Amino acid sequence: MALPIISAEERLKERHSAKIGLIGFPGTGKTTQLKTLPADKTLFVDLEAGDLSVKDWSGDTVRPRSWSEFRDLVVFLAGPLPTATLDQSFSEAHYRHVCEKYGDPRQLAKYEYYFVDSLTVLSRLCFAWCKTQPQAYSEKNGKPDTRGAYGLLGQEMIAALTHLQHVRDKHVIYVAILEEKMDDFNRRYYQLQLEGSKTALELPGILDEVVTLAILKADDGSPYRAFITRADNPYGYPSKDRSGRLDAIEEPHLGRLIQKCLGLAPQL
Template identity: 45%
Template sequence: MALRIVTADERLAVANAKTTVAIFGPAGVGKTSLARTLPPAETIVIDLEAGMKSLQGWGGDSIPVRTFKDAADIACLVGGIDPAADASGFLSGAHYEHVSREYPDLARMLAAKRYVFVDSITDLTRQAMAWSKTRPEAFSERTGKPDTRGAYGLLARETIGLLKHLQHAPGKTVIFVGILERVVDEFNRETFQPQMEGSKAARELPGIVDQVMTLSLFDRDGDGWRHNPVNGAERRLVCRSGNPWGLPAKDRSGNLEETEAPNLMAVLTKANKPRGSPAPG
């Protein structure tokens, strides 16, 4: 693609048309059910964990994915050709031509979707690890025995490449959900981190997406909120870094409150408003 200048109006139009979001939360908090707050006709759920039970009665479409190769095929159909991809690898021109021929109906259906809900990134990395262990890079050239470092290196490269490719998907809002893990160290200090295979992918994900949020349970505490992840009465999306609970969050838009109601359509509309614009009523 030739280099060109993007005008302010073009940049604003793109910002309103697409956003990338990562949402983490403990198991059972209702991450998958957030898809209910998106318009069914415009949404596709990429179901990597066979977790559609909570979406019974919802009118949106879904695609079950059980292998990393299938996930890469979907990413290629959603995002098109990656000009930087290896000619024989995932997301290349050859890969796109192959999947377009193999799945013409799927390609047409995905082209019509605006919201891509990936459930979950935790399972995506598990599938990527299973695939990586079968590749030549996962075996020592000298002994032929499994090489764990090689497998993790391949996992990180391919997973990060797939995430970045979806980030660049034209006209698509891509939402990744994943499990949030509570970690307590030897000094009884509590931290929270995304549960993903491979630390490199987990570290780099916040820099790839526009928004990072944590879905958890809270109780009202005066004018604010008290984090109660086990027995809290209300679900809230934590949207800002530096929050008092130490939960993963980032708001690149600058428009979101510290916590927001768990309505993705409302949150996306608010995040996509130009700064200084009135908040949606």
């Protein structure tokens, strides 16, 4: 058996995709960015049940109501994890079970974009589930163990998001709320609004791009929306550009941003 080397020529011919974290304060228009994607090629994973701003959007939607439902959706969208044992999430057995429930996975072929709104709500669903698990109770006295619940939360969230990350032929966009904090020295900083700290700390390392949708002020004082894309931005917003193709400030159009990340001519 030969070493399965992928040549540069083969790699360049592969279909590439972007995994993006779209974050911003409430009301900046994060969910509305769904309208910049082709409706016939996008699956909207609506965790917030807050789709009023996109009620006229004509694409397909799924609405997981629990952490278990979201895990089932992840394995259906991404397929089985080869290293998972039969009793673990995302295993071959889990995948077969979900396919029996949801049907032929070939129905996903028409989608090029998965838009997950939002990680903030997802972390709450996951934490609610974690608090019911054995790890959330002390082995000594059976009382609730908050540290155990938060530890499980980080493991579960990162495992699910990392698994969905490996869908090579789909663009995956995770929406999350941004919040402002003050440290012990009264200095302002910004972070993702998520239950626990592990996911917020590790997520930027998982994703290709992290963009903050912000409302900035022009030279004349008028406000305008923009994507902040680089880690060294003067506003202190969490951002990251792994592609190296983005300007520090980009127009707030997710569809064109993805095309630019991939080095493609705008199609939207």
